[in-house]
Amino acid sequence: MISSLSPGVAFAAGDGCMASYYRSKSPVCIDDTLAQLRQTATSGRADPNTIIGFLGELFRSSPQERERLLKAESSDYVKSVDIISLYRAGLPDEAQKFAAANSLSGLSDRLRAARMPPLDAVTPSSTPADNDLLIGAYMASGNTAHIRRILDNYSSADDGMASDGLRVGFMMSKFGPGLAPKGRDSVTSKVACAKYDCKADKSKFLRVMTLGTAMWSLQSLSAQDDGIKKTLSEFFSRDARLKNLFAAEQAAFGNYLTAILFVSTFQKDGAGADQDQAYELMSKSASIYERFGSGKEAFEPFMNLKK
Structure with missing residues (x-):
């Protein structure tokens, strides 16, 4: 399920010219991007939300x-x-004219009936694709207001949900959509589904995933984009609550990486009681973290190991 949540960003982030278009404004870049998009028509890939956001911003401006x-x-x-x-650009009349001229009025009618919001009205909450739309709009314009609206989802989330979103984002950044290092069972998404009762109502679960994919994609893109990097840093530094949550989750993730490194390096093989005990404690620590235990709970086995 998680692997389907953020295909658009992966497609866009791999295309260097699209990611930096707002600096170059190169028509050749647009043409190359659309050439790639045409190739996806028969590949079975998911909807290109990032490119829709990109084109929407371009069509508008x-x-x-x-x-x-x-x-x-x-x-x-x-x-x-x-x-x-065109609908995302806030140009419904142009969308209907273009659709009529190309025998696609049925699609236009469905989109109009769905009251699809334009880019300026997109505020990500429980729809991961909204992150992709706004990232695409940023790539076309360089307007960091699009990035801030992605991050504002954290401002309105309570402490528990914001922390869980950060944890998913950190794990996704390191291990990909499976949220697990090689050799370990992928349990985090299943635990999140159960924790937020996704079988009864998916909205809370999807909000955590929207928060997580936002952190993953923006951290990834910030490595090569100073605008995103600065916006991301300023957002968490100016809000004391989110700053503390970010620092706590960052520390917990560091402890988790230490635990899985130990577990993957020293298998329980009867080499000695002390090593076997250390293995068990580190494995327990990693498991607590993967199941959304608090950083303090996940760190407790480390303290026992020191004792």
């Missing part, structure tokens, strides 16, 4: 580029993406 791209497009798949992007 650059009428000339919008006209050039819409006039030149030959792929029905990309035309459908263009229609969605």
Whole structure:
């Protein structure tokens, strides 16, 4: 389930020219990005939310580029993406005209009936794809307001949910969508589902995942984008509550990495009672962390080991 939550960012982040388009404003970059998008039509990939956000921002801010791209497009798949992007740009009339001219009025009618919000009204909460939309809009504009709206989801989350979102984000950044290092069972997403009773109502579970994928994607992109890096740093430093939660989860994640390193290096093999005891305590610590135990609970085995 988690592996399907953030495909758009992965696609966009791997494309260097798209990620830095707002600095270069290169038409060639747009053309190359759309060429890649056409290739996805038969690949079975998930909806390209990041590119929809990118095109939506581009269509809104650059009428000339919008006209050039819409006039030149030959792929029905990309035309459908263009229609969605026009709605996200807040241009419903243009979307309907373009759809009518390309025998896609049915899609336009469904989108209009769904009252799809434009980019300026997208406020991520329990829909991970909203993160992708705003990241795409940032890539087209360099406007960090899009990034702040992604992070604002943490401001309105309570301490427990914000901490769980940070934990998912840290684990995803290190281990990928499986949320587990090689050789360990992937239990975190299952535990999160049970903790937030996702079988009865998925909204809380999906909010944690939206928070987590936001942290994962923004941390990943910040390595090569100073605007995202600065916005991310300032967001958590200016809010005492979130600053403390971030620091606590960062420390807990460091302890977790130490625990799994020990467990993966020293298997329980009868080499000695002390080593076997250390292995058991470290394994227990890692397990507590993976199941959303508090940092203090996960750290307790370390204290026992020292004793």
